[in-house]
């Protein structure tokens with residue numbers, strides 16, 4: 001089939017009946033649920049862009065194997081141009097959502113592409129797992145499906161491993177093998193956008209201990225598989241608040257959910273890894289499923305930081321505070337942060353690594369540096385927005401006030417900004433900025449940037465340990481070499 005339209009994506013959602021729990025009730029028709037309507041529409045727009053001649057050649061290509069047009073997320077990049085073609089896709093989708101939607105379809109489709117192209121890793125443990133992963137990639141590519149994922153265990157007791165939790169099936173684990181497949185039970189967090197996706201893929205960050213064998217799992221199943229329960233967090237918008245009052249929150253909220261598996265059947269041909277702690281711990285570092293998506297998340301994060309920076313600049317300009325050096329310093333800092341991330345992305349694409357398969361992997365150090373910086377740079381950008389808008393955020397009236405004839409004069413006089421900025425323009429801008437920096441929606445966006453890639457504390461420590469291995473600190477040896485040729489007294493004389 002190849003690329004879908006937005007309408008085909010929506011019809012796909014409508015044809016399924018996943019078990020979605022939202023505010024104490026079961027959702028019967030996800031497409032008609034107010035909270036999901038706008039996010040579904042935003043994702044559908046991305047599917048439609050694949051058919052729009054303005055974007056088609058930028059974000060899709062003809063698949064050599066099938067002759068059909070497919071999304072660039074499924075490209076195994078073997079040339080710098082193909083790496084850039086993937087970046088253009090990430091940019092195009094991030095621009096369409098201002099970088100505010102983290103789990104657009106390209107993200108997990110890139111994960112899957114990396115699993116496919118590095119399936120030889122799975123083959124070493126079990127050829128059938130490798131075959132299953134490759135077939136699943138082709139299925140998702142050719143049906144143009146939208147995936148969610150859950151790779152973390154629930155937080156019950158982080159000081160204990162999976163097999164030490166109070167109940168053997170708190171964390172998702174295998175229960176029994178049947179002729180049809182594996183029965184699994186327990187929970188996994190945190191599946192962003194789960195209610196409006198087609199399929200879910202399960203795997204884990206490394207961290208399994210001996211004894212955790214039953215939890216060492218990777219598989220993918222349809223989102224409406226019987227026994228799979230999606231428990232949504234409390235929504236941050238109700239789906240009816242006006243676009244005028246909440247121009248971002250009303251459009252881009254990504255629902256997050258806990259996935260609970262009640263004796264769910266995973267067919268054998270959908271199993272990619274099972275009962276092997278070593279393989280589960282090596283899956284992430286050895287298949288590129290962390291590094292390849294870091295290219296997508298780096299581009300998306302850049303766009304989000306750019307958006308926040310532009311909002312801060314426009315706010316300052318709208319009320320004339322950009323004339324002050326302290327405000328200029330804040331804005332200059334954001335601009336430099338943004339340009340640093342942009343430069344890192346460029347060099348990541350230039351300093352790619354070529355894998356034995358011929359696949360190109362963008363530079364690890366640069367992408368990981370972006371991952372380490374964004375959890376600090378984005379919250380800082382939001383803080384600058386709060387500092388610049390100050391009390392002005394707390395005087396924005398609603399759409400209905402702005403439109404009331406009795407208030408028109410006051411609205412235009414007291415809400416206007418510096419010369420040329422009408423009351424309506426200024427209120428609109430402040431409302432947009434408040435969605436980012438004050439609303440629960442904006443706080444989630446901030447929490448997302450801190451944690452989407454895992455715990456930033458442990459990630460930075462891992463980065464340091466890897467960095468140390470490839471950096472022998474030879475400059476220090478050179479400087480110390482002065483002592484190697486001379487005795488202490490000779491050295492003193494030289495100095």
Ligand SMILES: Cc1cc2nc3c(=O)[nH]c(=O)nc-3n(C[C@H](O)[C@H](O)[C@H](O)COP(=O)(O)OP(=O)(O)OC[C@H]3O[C@@H](n4cnc5c(N)ncnc54)[C@H](O)[C@@H]3O)c2cc1C
Nearest residue numbers: 149150151152158189190191192447448451452454455457
């Ligand atoms: C908005 C949002 C969306 C997300 N979407 C997804 C998604 O779609 N799919 C998905 O799989 N995941 C998703 N995640 C989850 C994300 O992967 C995790 O939040 C992240 O890996 C951190 O894990 P945690 O939240 O369980 O924190 P924890 O690991 O529980 O950490 C809590 C705190 O304890 C500290 N801590 C815990 N353990 C240790 C340790 N061993 N050593 C030192 N310090 C420790 C941490 O530093 C942190 O401060 C999302 C998260 C957010 C916030």
Ligand SMILES: Nc1c(O)cccc1C(=O)O
Nearest residue numbers: 111289290293452453454
């Ligand atoms: N955060 C990630 C995820 O959820 C899936 C795959 C990769 C990552 C990552 O940032 O490494």
